[in-house]
Amino acid sequence: MSPVRRKPSDTDPVREATIGTLRDVMDQLLGLMFDAGVTVQEFNHIIRDRAVRAAGTRIIREYGRISKSRVAILTGLPRSEVSKILGSVDTPSRTSFGQSPARRVLAGWYDTPRFLADSGEPAVLPIFGKRRSFERLVSMYGSGIPVRAMLDELSQIDAVECLAEQRVRAKSRVPIFTGITTNAINAIGERCGDLLQTLMNNLRTTSPPLFEATALACDADREMVPIVRRELAAQGASFINGANAFLKRSRRRPGSASSVKSAKYRLGISVYYFEEEIDTSDSGSRAKVSRRRNLRRQRPTRKSPRSNKRRTADLST
Numbered sequence: 001m002s003p004v005r006r007k008p009s010d011t012d013p014v015r016e017a018t019i020g021t022l023r024d025v026m027d028q029l030l031g032l033m034f035d036a037g038v039t040v041q042e043f044n045h046i047i048r049d050r051a052v053r054a055a056g057t058r059i060i061r062e063y064g065r066i067s068k069s070r071v072a073i074l075t076g077l078p079r080s081e082v083s084k085i086l087g088s089v090d091t092p093s094r095t096s097f098g099q100s101p102a103r104r105v106l107a108g109w110y111d112t113p114r115f116l117a118d119s120g121e122p123a124v125l126p127i128f129g130k131r132r133s134f135e136r137l138v139s140m141y142g143s144g145i146p147v148r149a150m151l152d153e154l155s156q157i158d159a160v161e162c163l164a165e166q167r168v169r170a171k172s173r174v175p176i177f178t179g180i181t182t183n184a185i186n187a188i189g190e191r192c193g194d195l196l197q198t199l200m201n202n203l204r205t206t207s208p209p210l211f212e213a214t215a216l217a218c219d220a221d222r223e224m225v226p227i228v229r230r231e232l233a234a235q236g237a238s239f240i241n242g243a244n245a246f247l248k249r250s251r252r253r254p255g256s257a258s259s260v261k262s263a264k265y266r267l268g269i270s271v272y273y274f275e276e277e278i279d280t281s282d283s284g285s286r287a288k289v290s291r292r293r294n295l296r297r298q299r300p301t302r303k304s305p306r307s308n309k310r311r312t313a314d315l316s317t
Helices: 015-034 040-063 068-075 079-086 101-111 134-141 147-156 184-204 222-246 257-261 305-316
Strands: 160-163 167-170
Touching: 015 184, 068 079, 068 257, 079 147, 101 134, 101 147, 101 167, 101 222, 134 147, 147 160
Parallel strands: none
Antiparallel strands: 160 167
16 A cells, blocks of 8 residues: 655745744844843733734724724634723824934924024034023923933933033934933834834835835955944934935925825935844854753662671771
8 A cells, every 4th residue: 555645735935934034023122122121921912912903903994994803813813802902092102203302302403593503503502591502402392301301311322512611512413322221212113113114115015115225245354344334324424414404395384285285294214334243163163162060969879788797897907
């Protein structure tokens, strides 16, 4: 009797590629989770909640009404859990998709004429004052953040410099948040969300894609890394300044006819630099990792009567 041949399971290359991409993204998010003390249980709750709400939004957009059964089919979650999540209050971590207060303050410093010097550069401002001061700048663009807190934050990220006689000077238009701070974490969500939205848009649409490009070198010399990092940071800052000036012209003017009829659009472009050390060492030159020695509790051995007699005889001689 000939053996029964079993057909190999059909593989879905798109699904497999998607799972691989999710793993790559998750590796970076897990590092943030561990640093911030978020547990896997908490993340599991977040992903289930966001999946149900995202699926519900998609179904409403496609069919005009919500269907809990379709949400359950799309997410793979029980219908009872879908009903529970949809019946709860959605509390997103970000209530708006605008710029962070620190970014708005710096942008206002560079763009508002009353805070510019005659050369067109950001003026050196007194920290306190009712008219042309850093305090007035923060009250206009800081979304209620106290002036001292904003000054400490911008000083910590080296975006401003405190001078003598309680004056402050702008050093960078772009705030780069480092360290485990709320602003740095919010920047991760904002930047990653925008990048993924662009990539997903280009994945789904057949119209002209949104701009997305990467310049990459996989064999850079170690001695050139600081030079490249410094030069690309300068070029990136110059490009962002030009992009900001261009985007200012796209803003709608209050009271115009177009501002009433047309919808608003959120436009922007991000530039970021990345570097990663590639391990080129072979397996033979790697340092050997000492293995931990397992310790076992040993039971005391019982001595036979014959051995005890032999030991007594040896001692008597």
